[in-house]
Amino acid sequence: MANLKLLLCMIFCCATLSLASIEDIQLKIRALKKADDDLIFIGDDGVVRVFNTIGLVHNYVQLTNEELALVESDKVEKKFTLTDGRNVEHKHCMDPPQHILPKIFQAKNIGKRALAKRFTLCTGNYCDATTACVGTPAEVMLCPSIAQL
Numbered sequence: 001m002a003n004l005k006l007l008l009c010m011i012f013c014c015a016t017l018s019l020a021s022i023e024d025i026q027l028k029i030r031a032l033k034k035a036d037d038d039l040i041f042i043g044d045d046g047v048v049r050v051f052n053t054i055g056l057v058h059n060y061v062q063l064t065n066e067e068l069a070l071v072e073s074d075k076v077e078k079k080f081t082l083t084d085g086r087n088v089e090h091k092h093c094m095d096p097p098q099h100i101l102p103k104i105f106q107a108k109n110i111g112k113r114a115l116a117k118r119f120t121l122c123t124g125n126y127c128d129a130t131t132a133c134v135g136t137p138a139e140v141m142l143c144p145s146i147a148q149l
Contacts, residue, residue: 025067032059042071043100046085047093055105060093062086 029040032050038058039051046068050059062085063071072080098106 021067022070025063025070028061028063032061034059039102039104041102043096044079044083045088045092045096045100046080046083047088047096047100048085049093049096051102051105055101057094057096062088062093 029048032040032048034040034050035052037053040048041051042048042063046063046065048061048063049057052058064086065080065082065084068080068083068085069078072078
C-alpha cells in the first residue's frame with residue numbers, strides 16, 4: 001500500500017511539473033514585447049520569434065528541447081525531436097533563413113528591403129497578413145508569398 005501511495009505521489013508530482021513547464025513557456029512567450037498586429041511564430045529551429053508586419057524580427061526567445069517537446073506533445077508529427085533553440089546564434093534569431101520564416105513572409109526572389117517597401121509601393125491596398133496588394137501590378141512582385149496562397 002505504501003508503494004502505491006508513493007507511485008501515485010510521483011505521478012502527481014510529475015504531472016504538476018509538466019503543467020508548470022507549460023505555464024513557464026506561456027509566460028516566456030507572453031513576456032515578448034509585441035504590437036497588436038505582430039505575428040508570433042515558432043520556427044523549426046526552436047526559436048519563438050515576433051515578426052512585425054513587414055516580416056522583420058524584433059524580439060525572440062529560444063526554447064529548450066524539453067520545452068519544445070511539451071509544445072508539441074499533443075501533435076502526431078514530432079518535428080522538434082532533436083531541436084534546441086538555444087543552439088541558434090543571435091544573428092540567425094534576428095535574421096532567419098527563408099525556410100524558417102512563416103509562409104506569409106517567405107519570398108523566393110525578393111529581399112527584406114523590398115518587403116519593407118511594399119506598404120508604400122502597393123497602390124490602393126497594402127500588403128499584410130490579409131491583403132495581397134490586390135489588383136495592382138505590384139501584387140506578384142512585392143508580395144509573392146501571399147499571391148501564391
